[in-house]
């Protein structure tokens with residue numbers, strides 16, 4: 001593809017499948033060196049090997065973002081191997097479905113540990129390193145938090161997930177403001193439904209099929225539908241874009257029948 005991210009070093013959390021694996025390939029194809037992180041080492045090692053075989057710089061590193069204390073040391077390891085981190089795709093996430101009346105504290109915490117604490121402390125660790133390395137001084141720091149349409153849409157059965165994604169949208173705004181004069185752009189991307197490990201069981205049910213029929217275009221999105229937004233937010237184009245939530249949902253949340 002292109003070379004719009006040549007010389008950049010990107011970290012992708014949750015790169016072992018679904019959107020994260022796709023984002024890692026996309027960033028590599030634009031010239032970035034990519035650190036793939038997740039818990040399933042076999043998956044990220046295979047993908048890093050595939051990318052390296054195509055001539056890209058790539059590494060795989062185990063990182064469980066629910067263990068917030070392990071994020072900073074992992075990012076140090078990535079910088080030692082690949083150089084200063086300039087892009088973070090803060091993608092690792094879990095679904096956390098369950099009706100509010102039955103939600104257990106453990107289920108709630110599991111969603112927030114990954115989707116909120118994990119995203120928060122990964123953004124913090126990335127920003128600290130961007131400031132220390134000179135990446136931020138050059139205006140090249142980019143943090144893209146993967147939120148969801150759930151940040152703004154009430155989805156029954158997903159109250160903890162919706163709350164976690166709304167938290168991601170708000171932390172994006174405040175971090176963007178705090179780092180506004182320091183060369184780091186922080187934005188959030190809110191995808192609509194794309195078939196992946198997070199929702200494949202749901203869309204195989206009658207309820208899932210009925211939901212799909214209510215989407216104006218009667219379809220799920222493709223991972224590649226997010227490419228333009230990811231490249232914009234991770235690259236030079238985002239120098240004057242910060243603190244925003246971009247909903248890319250194929251019109252799935254547009255109200256109205258028919």
Ligand SMILES: NC(=O)c1ccc[n+]([C@@H]2O[C@H](COP(=O)([O-])OP(=O)(O)OC[C@H]3O[C@@H](n4cnc5c(N)ncnc54)[C@H](OP(=O)(O)O)[C@@H]3O)[C@@H](O)[C@H]2O)c1
Pocket residue numbers: 013014015016017018019020037038039040041063064065066067091092093094114146147148149190191192193194195196197198199
């Ligand atoms: N698919 C959609 O329709 C959709 C729509 C809107 C937003 N999103 C968001 O997009 C992101 C990616 O989701 P996806 O659809 O690609 O789902 P997925 O296929 O289930 O992938 C989730 C990824 O997150 C990683 N992950 C989960 N818990 C983790 C932890 N504790 N530490 C590190 N990594 C962890 C998983 O890797 P390991 O299991 O190997 O750790 C996996 O790579 C999520 O934030 C999700 O909320 C998805």
